[in-house]
Each structure stands twice: as C-alpha cells, then as structure tokens.
Amino acid sequence: MDKHNALDRTFSSMEELADCISEMMQGPVTVEDSSHRLLAYSTHDDHTDAARVSTIIGRRVPEHVINKLWKEGILPALHQNEEPVRIPEIHDIGLGRRMAAPVRNNKDILGYIWVLEGSRSLEEQDAAFLKKAAAKAIVQLQTSHTAMQQHRRDYFWRLLTGDAAQEEEIAGQLSNWFNALPSRSAVIVLESGITLDDSLYDKIIYVMNTSRKVKSYFHTRDQNRIVFLAEPVYPYSEEGIRLFLHDFPVMMKERFQMEEIQPGAGSVYRSLSRIKQSYEEALHVLEVNRQLPGDRPPFLQYEELGFYRYADVIKKKKNRDPEGDPSLAALHEYDEANQTELFDSLRTFLHVDGNMKKASEMMHVHVNTMSYRIRRVENIIQKDLKNAYHKLSLLLEMTMEEMK
Amino acid sequence: MDKHNALDRTFSSMEELADCISEMMQGPVTVEDSSHRLLAYSTHDDHTDAARVSTIIGRRVPEHVINKLWKEGILPALHQNEEPVRIPEIHDIGLGRRMAAPVRNNKDILGYIWVLEGSRSLEEQDAAFLKKAAAKAIVQLQTSHTAMQQHRRDYFWRLLTGDAAQEEEIAGQLSNWFNALPSRSAVIVLESGITLDDSLYDKIIYVMNTSRKVKSYFHTRDQNRIVFLAEPVYPYSEEGIRLFLHDFPVMMKERFQMEEIQPGAGSVYRSLSRIKQSYEEALHVLEVNRQLPGDRPPFLQYEELGFYRYADVIKKKKNRDPEGDPSLAALHEYDEANQTELFDSLRTFLHVDGNMKKASEMMHVHVNTMSYRIRRVENIIQKDLKNAYHKLSLLLEMTMEEMK
DNA sequence: ATCCAATTTGTGAAATTTCACAATCGATGG
DNA sequence: CCATCGATTGTGAAATTTCACAAATTGGAT
Numbered sequence: 001m002d003k004h005n006a007l008d009r010t011f012s013s014m015e016e017l018a019d020c021i022s023e024m025m026q027g028p029v030t031v032e033d034s035s036h037r038l039l040a041y042s043t044h045d046d047h048t049d050a051a052r053v054s055t056i057i058g059r060r061v062p063e064h065v066i067n068k069l070w071k072e073g074i075l076p077a078l079h080q081n082e083e084p085v086r087i088p089e090i091h092d093i094g095l096g097r098r099m100a101a102p103v104r105n106n107k108d109i110l111g112y113i114w115v116l117e118g119s120r121s122l123e124e125q126d127a128a129f130l131k132k133a134a135a136k137a138i139v140q141l142q143t144s145h146t147a148m149q150q151h152r153r154d155y156f157w158r159l160l161t162g163d164a165a166q167e168e169e170i171a172g173q174l175s176n177w178f179n180a181l182p183s184r185s186a187v188i189v190l191e192s193g194i195t196l197d198d199s200l201y202d203k204i205i206y207v208m209n210t211s212r213k214v215k216s217y218f219h220t221r222d223q224n225r226i227v228f229l230a231e232p233v234y235p236y237s238e239e240g241i242r243l244f245l246h247d248f249p250v251m252m253k254e255r256f257q258m259e260e261i262q263p264g265a266g267s268v269y270r271s272l273s274r275i276k277q278s279y280e281e282a283l284h285v286l287e288v289n290r291q292l293p294g295d296r297p298p299f300l301q302y303e304e305l306g307f308y309r310y311a312d313v314i315k316k317k318k319n320r321d322p323e324g325d326p327s328l329a330a331l332h333e334y335d336e337a338n339q340t341e342l343f344d345s346l347r348t349f350l351h352v353d354g355n356m357k358k359a360s361e362m363m364h365v366h367v368n369t370m371s372y373r374i375r376r377v378e379n380i381i382q383k384d385l386k387n388a389y390h391k392l393s394l395l396l397e398m399t400m401e402e403m404k
Numbered sequence: 405m406d407k408h409n410a411l412d413r414t415f416s417s418m419e420e421l422a423d424c425i426s427e428m429m430q431g432p433v434t435v436e437d438s439s440h441r442l443l444a445y446s447t448h449d450d451h452t453d454a455a456r457v458s459t460i461i462g463r464r465v466p467e468h469v470i471n472k473l474w475k476e477g478i479l480p481a482l483h484q485n486e487e488p489v490r491i492p493e494i495h496d497i498g499l500g501r502r503m504a505a506p507v508r509n510n511k512d513i514l515g516y517i518w519v520l521e522g523s524r525s526l527e528e529q530d531a532a533f534l535k536k537a538a539a540k541a542i543v544q545l546q547t548s549h550t551a552m553q554q555h556r557r558d559y560f561w562r563l564l565t566g567d568a569a570q571e572e573e574i575a576g577q578l579s580n581w582f583n584a585l586p587s588r589s590a591v592i593v594l595e596s597g598i599t600l601d602d603s604l605y606d607k608i609i610y611v612m613n614t615s616r617k618v619k620s621y622f623h624t625r626d627q628n629r630i631v632f633l634a635e636p637v638y639p640y641s642e643e644g645i646r647l648f649l650h651d652f653p654v655m656m657k658e659r660f661q662m663e664e665i666q667p668g669a670g671s672v673y674r675s676l677s678r679i680k681q682s683y684e685e686a687l688h689v690l691e692v693n694r695q696l697p698g699d700r701p702p703f704l705q706y707e708e709l710g711f712y713r714y715a716d717v718i719k720k721k722k723n724r725d726p727e728g729d730p731s732l733a734a735l736h737e738y739d740e741a742n743q744t745e746l747f748d749s750l751r752t753f754l755h756v757d758g759n760m761k762k763a764s765e766m767m768h769v770h771v772n773t774m775s776y777r778i779r780r781v782e783n784i785i786q787k788d789l790k791n792a793y794h795k796l797s798l799l800l801e802m803t804m805e806e807m808k
Numbered sequence: 809a810t811c812c813a814a815t816t817t818g819t820g821a822a823a824t825t826t827c828a829c830a831a832t833c834g835a836t837g838g
Numbered sequence: 839c840c841a842t843c844g845a846t847t848g849t850g851a852a853a854t855t856t857c858a859c860a861a862a863t864t865g866g867a868t
Contacts, residue, residue: 267727267730277725303730306729306793306794306796306797306798306801307793307796307797307800307801308797309721309725310714310717310718310721310800312721313714313717313718313720313721314714314717314718316717317713317714317716317717321681321713323671325710326671326707338814338815339865340814340815350792351792352792353758353790353791353792353795354757354758354792355790355854355855356854356855356856357854357855365816365817366816366817366818367817367855368816368817368818368857369815369816369817371855371856371857372814372815372816372817373815373816376814376815386757386759387757388754388755388756388757388758388795388799389710389711389799389803390710391757391792392710392711392796392799392800393710393711393712394710395792395793395796396711396714396796396800397711399793742844742845744844744845759824759825760824760825760826761824761825769846769847770846770847770848771824771825771847772827772846772847772848773845773846773847775825775826775827776845776846776847777845777846780844780845
C-alpha cells in the first residue's frame with residue numbers, strides 16, 4: 001500500500017485507523033483521549049512493551065508513566081506544538097522507543113497517538129505520516145460533546161444548589177450518562193488566585209483527569225473557581241480525595257508552574273442528594289483557609305477541619321458580643337500596664353498543649369519562668385489552667401481572635 | 405400621756421411616729437421597710453446598741469445581722485404572724501434586748517418596728533401597744549407605689565427588649581426615679597421550677613433586697629421567671645453579682661426551704677443601652693444549665709461560660725450537619741465491633757486534660773492500659789492526641805454531643 | 809538613695825510520664 | 839486443637855515535669 005494515499009479514505013472506527021497506522025509504520029499503535037484514557041489500539045501486533053501492556057489492561061495510562069512523561073519533557077512538548085515527538089527508551093517505567101503525536105483542534109488537545117517502534121526505526125517521513133494520521137483522528141475524536149456537556153453542566157448546578165431533590169430521581173438521570181454511579185462522592189472546589197481563562201481551565205481539568213486518584217463525574221466553573229464532583233477511585237477508598245487534594249498543587253506546579261490554585265473538598269457522602277451539602281462544605285474549607293493566619297498549613301477537606309467547622313457561626317456570634325472573654329481582656333490589660341508577655345506566654349503554652357518545656361523554648365525563656373508566668377496568668381484570670389474546659393475555652397477564643 | 409390614746413392622732417412623718425413610740429415604751433425605736441432599709445428612728449435616745457448604730461450609720465440593717473436574725477428564728481416568727489416578738493440579747497452581733505413587730509397589710513410585709521429595751525423591761529402591755537403602733541405605721545408605709553411601680557416595670561421591659569435605644573434617653577428617664585444611676589449593671593434572671601405565686605415572688609424580692617451584695621434598680625416577672633437589673637454594690641466591685649448569685653440559693657433554702665430556683669446573670673456592662681444584651685445572656689446561661697449533663701455544677705454568670713457561650717450556634721450548626729466528626733463515628737464503630745471502651749477512654753482522657761494517671765483511676769484500669777488505649781485511639785482516628793487543636797476539636801465535639 | 813514587689817533564673821528532690829519488654833487472657837479463625 | 843491477635847497488666851529504667859526554695863535583677867514608689 002502507498003503511504004501517500006493510505007489515509008485517503010473514511011475510517012468507520014478508531015480501531016480501523018489505529019490498525020492502518022500500525023500497518024504503515026510497522027509498529028503497535030495506541031490512541032488516547034485528552035485524559036490519557038485508552039480509545040483504541042492496533043491488534044495484530046507481534047511485540048509490545050510493559051507501559052503499553054499496562055495501559056491496555058487498565059484502559060488508561062498509569063499515573064506514574066504520565067508523571068515520568070511530564071518530567072522528561074515529552075508531554076510538555078506535545079502540549080506546546082503540533083509536531084510528532086521521538087521518545088527514547090525509558091527503562092524504569094517500561095517504555096520502549098516510540099513516536100507520539102498530539103491530536104489537536106487548534107489549541108485544544110483532543111488526544112494522543114502513540115506508535116511503538118517495531119521492526120524498523122522511525123524516521124522523518126514517519127513523523128510526517130503520523131502528523132497526517134493525527135489530523136485524520138480529529139474527526140473521530142471531535143464527536144461534538146459540547147451540547148451534551150452543557151446539559152450535564154446545567155444539571156450539575158442543580159445538584160450543587162440543591163434543586164434536584166430525590167435520590168432516586170438523581171440516580172435515574174445520572175444512569176443515562178454514566179455506566180456506574182458513584183458510591184461515595186465529594187464536591188471539590190479549586191480556587192484560582194489569578195484569572196481563570198480557558199487555557200488554565202483545560203490544564204486543571206487535564207491534571208484532574210490524569211490524577212487517577214479520583215474520578216470526576218461533573219465539572220463546571222464559577223468565576224475563578226472550578227467545581228467538580230469526585231469519586232475516590234480504587235484502590236484508594238476514602239483517602240482518594242485526600243491524595244488528590246495533596247497531589248494537585250504539586251502537579252500544577254511541576255507541569256504548568258502554577259501555584260495560585262487552592263483546593264478544598266466537602267465531606268465524602270454516600271448519597272447523591274447531599275451534593276449541595278458537600279459543595280457548601282468545600283466552600284467553607286476555602287473560607288477558613290482564607291482566614292487562617294499565614295503560618296498554618298491550609299486545610300484540604302471538611303472532615304479534617306475539627307472545630308474550625310464552627311468558625312463561621314462562632315465568629316458571627318463573637319461579632320454580636322461587644323466584649324469577648326473577660327479573661328483575655330484582663331490579660332491584655334495587665335500586659336499593657338506592666339510591660340509583660342503574659343498573653344503571648346499563655347498563647348504559646350496552650351498552642352503546645354501545656355508542654356512547659358516546648359513553650360519555654362519557643363519563647364526563649366527558662367522553664368521556671370514559663371511556669372511562673374502561667375501561675376501568674378492563673379491568678380489574673382482566676383482559672384485553673386489544668387482544667388481542660390478552661391483551656392479549651394481560652395484556646396478557642398484566641399484562635400478565633402486570630403482569624404482574619 | 406396616756407398609753408391608750410397616744411396613738412389616736414395623725415402623724416405627719418414616720419419620725420414623729422417613731423418618737424411617739426419611743427416615748428411611750430421608753431426605749432430607742434427604729435423603723436425599717438420590708439428590705440430592712442432604715443425609714444426612721446427616734447432621736448432623743450440616751451443609749452443604744454452596736455446593731456442599731458450600724459443600722460443607722462449604714463441606713464440599712466447589716467447583712468450579718470439579718471442572717472443571724474433569720475437563723476435565730478426571729479425573722480421567721482415576724483414573717484409568720486402579726487404578734488410582736490421579744491428578742492433576747494445576741495452578743496456576737498451587738499444586739500441588745502428588744503421587741504419587734506412586723507408592719508403588715510394582710511399578708512404583705514411592709515416593714516418592721518424595733519424597740520430597744522430602755523430603762524425598764526418590756527412587758528405584755530408593751531407588746532399590745534407596739535402592735536397598735538405597727539397598725540398605725542401601715543398608712544405611712546402604704547404610700548401606694550403601685551402605679552409608679554407599674555410604670556417602672558413597663559419601662560424595664562422596654563429596656564430588656566431593646567426598645568429604648570439612646571444611652572442619654574435612658575439615663576434621663578432613670579434619673580427621675582433614682583438618685584444615682586448604676587455605673588455597672590447586669591441583668592439577673594431567677595427561674596423557678598415550681599409555680600411562681602405572689603408569695604414566692606415577694607420572698608425572692610425580699611432575699612434579693614436584703615442580700616446587700618447587689619442593688620436592684622428594676623424587677624419584674626415573666627411566667628416563672630423573675631428578672632431584675634442589679635448593680636454590684638460597694639465594697640464588692642465586679643464580684644458583687646457573683647457573690648449574690650452564690651448566696652441566693654443558700655438564702656432561699658435557709659430561710660424558706662426553697663431549692664427550686666436557678667439564678668443566671670448576663671455580663672456586667674457599664675452602659676445602660678446594653679441591658680437587652682445582658683438579659684439575653686442571662687437567659688443563655690439558664691439555657692446552657694438546662695442542657696448540661698447533671699454531673700456538672702451550673703454556671704452562674706455569662707462571663708464564666710467560656711466556650712459554652714457558643715453552645716447555641718454550635719448546636720444549631722451540628723443539627724444541620726448530617727454527620728458529626730468522622731473521628732468520633734469511627735471510634736463508636738470500633739467500640740461496637742470489638743466490645744471495647746475506646747470512646748469512653750478518650751472522653752475521660754480529654755476530660756482530665758490528658759492526665760493518664762487520673763484517667764486510668766477514673767476508669768479503674770492500669771495506667772498502661774489507658775496509655776495503650778489512647779495510642780489505639782490515635783491510630784484509629786489518625787490524629788495526634790498531643791496536638792492541642794485536635795484535642796480541642798474532640799473535646800468540643802464530645803461536650804456538645806453530651807448536651808441535651 | 810533605698811526599699812519593695814514583681815520577675816527571672818538556677819538547683820535539686822520528688823512525682824509523673826514515657827517507653828520497651830514480657831506475661832496473661834480471651835476470642836476468632838483455620 | 840492450635841495459632842494468632844488484640845487487650846490488659848506488670849516491671850523497671852530513662853526522661854520529663856512539678857515544686858519548693860533561693861538568689862539575682864529590675865522598675866517603681868517613697
């Protein structure tokens with residue numbers, strides 16, 4: 001067959017195209033979508049490599065392979081221009097020599113075609129052919145999902161705002177779109193510090209889809225936030241969400257040098273009718289992080305907020321109260337009058353859970369000084385600082401005071 | 405002058421009546437209102453005793469004297485019937501021999517007349533005379549305050565409900581009624597477990613007025629509650645309120661065998677426009693006490709509530725949240741499955757502020773067992789129990805859970 | 809200048825906590 | 839029936855905390 005016109009026909013399926021490319025380039029072919037999920041692969045292959053095997057078995061490119069391809073500069077190259085890329089052998093992820101080309105419609109990446117080097121090494125003319133083949137694949141990949149996407153997005157907003165009520169109703173609607181419903185899901189919100197344009201949006205969705213820690217059922221955007229419904233994915237059960245939230249900023253930084261994006265997730269619920277709840281919780285996490293003093297690491301999930309889950313209502317009540325806890329006011333007064341540091345000492349003391357040694361070290365004073373100060377504080381505020389409830393009250397009050 | 409007709413005339417003032425009685429009975433006379441505040445005393449006295457001197461100097465009967473008179477059964481006797489009572493010398497309060505009679509209008513006690521024994525000892529016929537004199541005093545005492553009282557009461561309710569707004573406006577109105585405005589004041593609410601009838605109401609007002617720890621500017625009632633505006637009185641500054649709240653149930657029990665009355669006070673404010681705030685705080689104290697598990701002593705003042713001041717908003721938010729803290733749920737689950745007591749162990753541990761020894765003693769297990777359990781808990785809930793914020797979160801969550 | 813009270817630091821003994829290790833007991837599953 | 843695991847209790851040594859006491863320092867107040 002002739003290389004110049006082998007592509008001049010209609011392919012009824014992606015498999016047919018893959019087989020055609022494979023035949024022409026004499027090597028196994030794999031076609032993936034923009035999230036590196038397997039779309040098609042050539043069949044009459046004589047040999048293959050470990051990376052391709054696990055991709056086909058798992059119906060997606062394994063996460064560690066994607067990671068490596070980013071770090072090696074291969075995926076960055078595919079993202080930046082339209083030319084096919086030659087890829088040397090990368091032993092530690094079981095990747096043999098191959099050539100890859102992006103399938104793109106203008107700036108949008110629709111997918112990737114991979115050709116493993118077969119009986120002969122791939123040269124310049126193969127690259128030209130692969131580029132043509134990739135152009136051919138656009139039609140196959142561009143099965144205009146956009147109308148459908150918009151419909152889904154609208155429905156997602158109904159779920160987020162609590163408009164769709166009945167569990168069964170939601171399940172019925174979702175089963176039209178998905179093979180399996182999420183058994184556990186949480187709403188994740190990603191908040192960008194910089195303007196969220198289409199390009200950044202696509203990057204974020206890409207990182208999300210390739211994380212392999214969560215499966216996204218819906219995603220949408222709102223101002224500078226991206227909202228999506230995520231299911232923790234096998235083999236991670238509950239922790240899938242947490243792992244994703246942890247990895248996400250790392251990925252964004254490594255791959256796109258973006259550091260301005262804060263993630264936050266609501267609780268994981270087993271019920272689809274709790275999506276609204278989870279969404280509000282995710283927003284609450286972001287709000288708490290915004291108000292947290294800078295020296296504390298941000299929270300990722302609602303579940304780990306602890307007492308901070310009440311921060312909003314407590315602060316609201318505090319604002320109504322003209323004066324706060326009289327104990328703290330008394331301490332401030334004393335410090336003011338006597339040039340002492342009792343307030344900070346108490347703060348530190350409570351912060352380290354009453355550990356005199358740590359507290360004294362943190363404040364650069366002798367242990368006995370710390371001990372003396374705490375005794376002093378006890379006298380002034382007339383409270384026993386070994387009483388757990390008093391300590392709780394004071395620490396809560398101080399922590400809330402420190403929030404912006 | 406004849407004893408039989410000495411009283412058959414009009415007395416233009418209480419002093420005149422006091423002098424008349426003094427002359428007839430040949431001893432110094434003191435007239436007090438129902439709260440043992442001095443109304444009048446005879447002047448041409450040759451001798452007197454320490455109790456009378458300090459009563460006249462302080463313009464009220466000292467608290468310790470009132471206390472003693474209750475314990476000695478003298479005031480109880482005056483409260484129970486209309487007959488004058490002979491009182492022996494009570495050395496430790498500087499009280500000489502005297503005779504006393506209640507001034508009453510049916511069941512209401514309006515005041516008391518005291519006659520110190522002078523040059524001769526007081527006999528039966530003196531008692532008869534004193535009883536007549538007391539009847540004469542009714543007119544003087546009964547200067548129908550009721551209309552004025554009602555007006556005050558209405559205004560107090562306006563203050564309590566936040567209707568009267570401006571500080572100056574309030575001060576202006578109050579200066580019509582009182583010589584001096586309260587510089588610091590708090591609203592105190594007394595809540596009765598049993599039906600609050602007039603008799604009980606009067607008893608409570610009596611105890612309040614005779615406590616000498618607070619001065620009451622207004623008082624009113626609402627269902628089974630009595631509400632009043634109290635100023636801590638010299639020489640007690642801020643603590644006056646607390647001392648009153650502490651003494652009140654003791655007094656009620658000692659004097660009237662009443663134990664069903666719970667007191668609660670709002671913050672002490674320097675501004676009259678914060679009366680509404682203080683009232684709401686007082687009600688909050690009572691509400692918290694109602695929800696507190698039985699083994700904890702009730703709170704008296706809003707200032708000492710600590711984190712319980714947020715109990716209402718926290719509970720409200722908790723009720724919205726379908727599931728609570730996942731850590732505690734996990735512990736309960738574990739306990740259920742393994743017949744263990746990890747939850748209670750954690751509870752006890754946090755309750756005693758992380759003191760292993762106390763915790764183990766309270767649960768009747770070995771210290772190492774306790775230590776092991778806590779380590780176990782840390783594993784299950786995936787939280788470091790030396791972290792003050794985790795401990796705070798857990799204890800707060802548990803405490804709120806325990807509230808009714 | 810001097811005194812006094814509050815604060816800080818040091819010392820050492822007693823109490824408490826922590827930790828590693830081992831033995832016992834009971835339930836569970838093969 | 840045995841093996842195993844989790845829970846409990848015990849022992850003892852090392853580390854840490856607590857507490858009493860003393861000495862030095864400081865900043866005012868008289």
